[in-house]
Amino acid sequence: MLQFAIRRLAMLVPVFLAVSLVIFMIIHLVPGDPLEHLIQVGSSPEQRAQMIARYGLDQPLLVQYGRWLAKVVTGDLGDAIVMRQPVARLIAENMPHSLALGGAALIFSTTVGIVTGVLAASFRDSLFDRAVMGFILLGSTLPSFWLALLMILMFAVQFEWFPVSGARSWDALVLPALTIGIGGTALIARVTRAAMIEIAGRDFVRVLHAKGLPFWRIQLRHVLQHAMLPVMTILGLRIGWILGGAVTVEYVFARPGLGSLLITALGQRDYPLVQGCLLMLAIAVMLGTLLGDLAQAALDPRLREAMGAR
Amino acid sequence: MPAQHLTTKRGNGMKTMMTRSLLALSLAGLSLTGLTATGAQAQEATFVMTARLVGAPTYNPTKATKLNTATTLIFDRLVVQDADQSFHGQLASSWEASPDGMQWTFKLKPGVKFHNGEPFNARTIEWWVPQFKGTENAFTVEAIERVEVVDDLTVRFHMKHPDPNLLFNLATSFMCIPEPKSYTALGDKFGVTEAIGTGPYKMQQFSVGQQTVLVRNDDYAWASDLSANRGPAKFKKLTFREIAEESTAYLELKTGGADMLVNVPTDFLPRIQADKAVKLVTLPGNELVYMPINTSVEPFTDVKLREATAFAVNQKEILTSLYGGNGAAADTFLISSLKESQVEPKYKISYDPERSKKLFDAAGWKAGPDGIRVKDGKRLEVKLWTQNGTEFKRLVEIVQAQLKAVGMQADISIIDAGSINAQYRKKTEHQLAIRSYQWTNADIVDWFFAAKRAGYPNVSMFNDPEAERLNDIAMNKSKTWEERVANFTRYHEYVLSQYAFAPIYQPAQSLAYGKRIVLPQVIRGTGLYGPTMLDIAPAN
Numbered sequence: 079m080l081q082f083a084i085r086r087l088a089m090l091v092p093v094f095l096a097v098s099l100v101i102f103m104i105i106h107l108v109p110g111d112p113l114e115h116l117i118q119v120g121s122s123p124e125q126r127a128q129m130i131a132r133y134g135l136d137q138p139l140l141v142q143y144g145r146w147l148a149k150v151v152t153g154d155l156g157d158a159i160v161m162r163q164p165v166a167r168l169i170a171e172n173m174p175h176s177l178a179l180g181g182a183a184l185i186f187s188t189t190v191g192i193v194t195g196v197l198a199a200s201f202r203d204s205l206f207d208r209a210v211m212g213f214i215l216l217g218s219t220l221p222s223f224w225l226a227l228l229m230i231l232m233f234a235v236q237f238e239w240f241p242v243s244g245a246r247s248w249d250a251l252v253l254p255a256l257t258i259g260i261g262g263t264a265l266i267a268r269v270t271r272a273a274m275i276e277i278a279g280r281d282f283v284r285v286l287h288a289k290g291l292p293f294w295r296i297q298l299r300h301v302l303q304h305a306m307l308p309v310m311t312i313l314g315l316r317i318g319w320i321l322g323g324a325v326t327v328e329y330v331f332a333r334p335g336l337g338s339l340l341i342t343a344l345g346q347r348d349y350p351l352v353q354g355c356l357l358m359l360a361i362a363v364m365l366g367t368l369l370g371d372l373a374q375a376a377l378d379p380r381l382r383e384a385m386g387a388r
Numbered sequence: 389m390p391a392q393h394l395t396t397k398r399g400n401g402m403k404t405m406m407t408r409s410l411l412a413l414s415l416a417g418l419s420l421t422g423l424t425a426t427g428a429q430a431q432e433a434t435f436v437m438t439a440r441l442v443g444a445p446t447y448n449p450t451k452a453t454k455l456n457t458a459t460t461l462i463f464d465r466l467v468v469q470d471a472d473q474s475f476h477g478q479l480a481s482s483w484e485a486s487p488d489g490m491q492w493t494f495k496l497k498p499g500v501k502f503h504n505g506e507p508f509n510a511r512t513i514e515w516w517v518p519q520f521k522g523t524e525n526a527f528t529v530e531a532i533e534r535v536e537v538v539d540d541l542t543v544r545f546h547m548k549h550p551d552p553n554l555l556f557n558l559a560t561s562f563m564c565i566p567e568p569k570s571y572t573a574l575g576d577k578f579g580v581t582e583a584i585g586t587g588p589y590k591m592q593q594f595s596v597g598q599q600t601v602l603v604r605n606d607d608y609a610w611a612s613d614l615s616a617n618r619g620p621a622k623f624k625k626l627t628f629r630e631i632a633e634e635s636t637a638y639l640e641l642k643t644g645g646a647d648m649l650v651n652v653p654t655d656f657l658p659r660i661q662a663d664k665a666v667k668l669v670t671l672p673g674n675e676l677v678y679m680p681i682n683t684s685v686e687p688f689t690d691v692k693l694r695e696a697t698a699f700a701v702n703q704k705e706i707l708t709s710l711y712g713g714n715g716a717a718a719d720t721f722l723i724s725s726l727k728e729s730q731v732e733p734k735y736k737i738s739y740d741p742e743r744s745k746k747l748f749d750a751a752g753w754k755a756g757p758d759g760i761r762v763k764d765g766k767r768l769e770v771k772l773w774t775q776n777g778t779e780f781k782r783l784v785e786i787v788q789a790q791l792k793a794v795g796m797q798a799d800i801s802i803i804d805a806g807s808i809n810a811q812y813r814k815k816t817e818h819q820l821a822i823r824s825y826q827w828t829n830a831d832i833v834d835w836f837f838a839a840k841r842a843g844y845p846n847v848s849m850f851n852d853p854e855a856e857r858l859n860d861i862a863m864n865k866s867k868t869w870e871e872r873v874a875n876f877t878r879y880h881e882y883v884l885s886q887y888a889f890a891p892i893y894q895p896a897q898s899l900a901y902g903k904r905i906v907l908p909q910v911i912r913g914t915g916l917y918g919p920t921m922l923d924i925a926p927a928n
Contacts (some may be wrong), residue, residue, distance in 0.1 A: 109810035116453045119827060119835050120527050129524070160453070161445040161596070163580065171596070227635060235643055242645050243636045244629065245598070332631040334598050342443055342597065345806050 180320035182255035187262030195270025218264030273305035314370020448579030460918035463564030463585030489550025614919035694887035696747035718891035
């Protein structure tokens with residue numbers, strides 16, 4: 079298992095280098111630059127040129143990339159040009175909010191998704207199955223900014239149960255977490271349901287039924303355990319997505335977070351900050367995938383064998 | 389004022405029609421009960437800053453390129469500017485310029501102290517001015533050769549050259565005065581972890597992009613005459629929240645989560661006006677929406693075609709149909725509170741479709757079968773650019789229809805706000821554009837029309853020898869403020885006569901507030917800044 083983990087970790091190094099190059103090039107090739115946000119009325123074209131040189135933006139892109147990467151590997155993400163603060167500090171300030179929101183949303187979508195998926199599979203093709211899956215599907219297809227406003231109007235304006243926006247108290251987390259969580263619930267519920275149905279049709283489950291084990295015991299102790307493999311993969315992928323995919327929700331609920339920071343940085347073409355945020359999100363996706371793989375390997379010895387680690 | 393403010397993002401990518409529709413429909417269906425009893429206490433108030441005020445990364449006025457409303461509560465300036473553009477002493481009690489404009493002497497108010505107890509005096513100014521060196525705000529003190537401490541409360545600026553704009557620069561937020569010892573000790577953290585000034589409030593907590601919490605400076609006793617209240621502020625604690633999404637900001641005000649919405653978006657005005665729980669105050673605007681015309685590409689190399697195009701824009705129709713009559717129709721390049729905007733009537737550009745059509749006819753552009761003009765077999769088709777954002781999209785569609793009414797087909801391109809300036813710098817890709825700026829000084833004419841800045845910010849690609857001559861006089865040869873006003877008026881008139889743009893609209897500044905606070909009868913200053921905040925009081 080350790081060998082498997084080391085091998086998977088080693089595979090992340092070339093992926094990291096490729097991702098860092100793509101991140102750097104994409105933001106630099108988009109028209110616009112951060113100086114638009116620094117230039118003051120009355121400054122001359124010469125002053126603009128001086129600023130370009132001051133921030134090293136007059137160097138060839140590959141040189142700029144090399145300098146940035148050299149810093150990154152030592153843990154230095156540089157300073158934001160427009161924000162005027164170390165990128166690492168800005169990310170560190172926003173990361174806890176993203177983790178709280180993403181974590182809460184993930185817990186909600188995982189719990190509700192798995193429970194719903196198990197129930198839907200257990201009552202396959204019943205009215206309950208169709209109603210619940212249809213309702214979840216509807217929730218997941220609503221645009222998140224629309225759903226977010228709907229949540230605010232219902233639960234903050236009408237019922238006054240939660241604050242409209244902000245991140246000043248625990249209850250401010252509820253509506254944004256639900257908004258994001260509902261989107262993920264449908265996916266997890268559908269994957270769980272499909273896997274449960276597929277596993278339930280296997281011979282060993284028929285044998286368990288023939289032995290007279292109670293239905294729910296079979297479903298929860300045997301079928302669900304096997305059905306968790308594809309769910310683990312989805313969860314691993316969603317960790318990264320949930321950190322950076324909350325942009326709209328963070329925006330509507332006026333919450334801090336990596337998504338909001340990234341959007342601000344993109345609007346300002348603040349290269350070091352965009353690169354830092356994207357790199358963090360890429361790392362989150364890579365680690366999420368790794369965790370998913372490790373969890374799968376832990377659950378399924380065949381996978382470890384397939385990877386050559388015994 | 390950072391360039392970001394000049395390329396004002398009216399609207400936002402995420403602020404969609406769908407969002408607004410949902411909000412309107414849902415509010416209509418919900419029985420809103422107005423302000424709730426919960427929320428801020430009587431001695432506390434929460435203000436919400438929306439889109440364009442969001443995201444100031446620091447309260448270091450010397451080094452920042454973007455500041456927000458709270459800055460002028462933490463810090464004071466030597467002078468402040470009123471809505472009529474007159475200047476009033478804040479930390480300066482009086483000032484005088486020598487006849488040749490080479491010396492400015494400022495008398496400082498006695499007894500002023502920073503939040504940490506350090507005294508404010510002439511030595512502070514002597515230390516402060518050199519701090520701008522090497523920063524993006526260095527232009528503000530560029531004309532000052534050296535600072536002389538005459539006595540403890542008198543300071544004299546010796547100038548490299550006359551700068552009649554000095555008072556304007558001193559009145560900007562970038563010239564708020566920080567406390568020297570903490571500024572030096574904190575380095576880059578000044579303005580982020582701590583911000584110490586002489587203002588009526590002390591910074592208690594600052595979270596970038598989220599909120600700033602201020603507590604009252606009980607020793608404050610040196611307000612400018614723009615405030616009726618010359619003593620400490622009336623609220624013990626102020627919270628400035630930053631909410632980029634305007635619908636959310638509005639709902640915070642509706643539910644009592646906020647006491648004031650600073651800078652109400654224009655398309656929320658009808659809803660707020662209809663809401664009895666919320667009051668609305670309108671201040672003179674400092675923004676102008678206009679349509680630059682690229683003078684370097686056909687057919688607009690011909691001044692007559694530019695004139696015809698400029699007179700085809702119906703400013704009053706836009707004011708009425710798009711902005712519900714809020715604000716004013718623009719007929720020059722400058723906001724109306726600037727003296728330099730008072731040009732001779734013949735230079736003003738206001739909708740005149742007959743004049744427009746005659747000019748097109750005279751230039752040989754005759755109406756084709758579909759109404760679009762044709763000359764030598766070529767149709768009058770042009771490119772019309774703007775940046776993304778709901779308001780810009782609506783505006784550009786109205787202008788497109790107005791141009792079509794005189795026989796010009798304008799094809800719209802909506803370009804990302806972060807990219808559009810880079811596209812302008814290509815110089816010949818665009819022909820017409822809809823954009824706006826926010827600025828309260830006539831030197832904005834130089835910024836947008838000087839030949840050396842062709843592409844961006846000179847989107848009009850205006851390059852005219854006479855304009856350059858008048859620009860040089862206005863920018864560099866004026867010795868006094870009056871002379872500067874006269875010189876800029878002439879320069880402004882000449883640019884108007886060349887039809888390098890069409891003026892469109894001058895928005896008003898609107899503030900919406902709830903029942904828990906009371907605003908002064910007259911709001912002084914160029915917007916909601918420190919002087920007015922001193923006069924805002926709890927309702928009971």
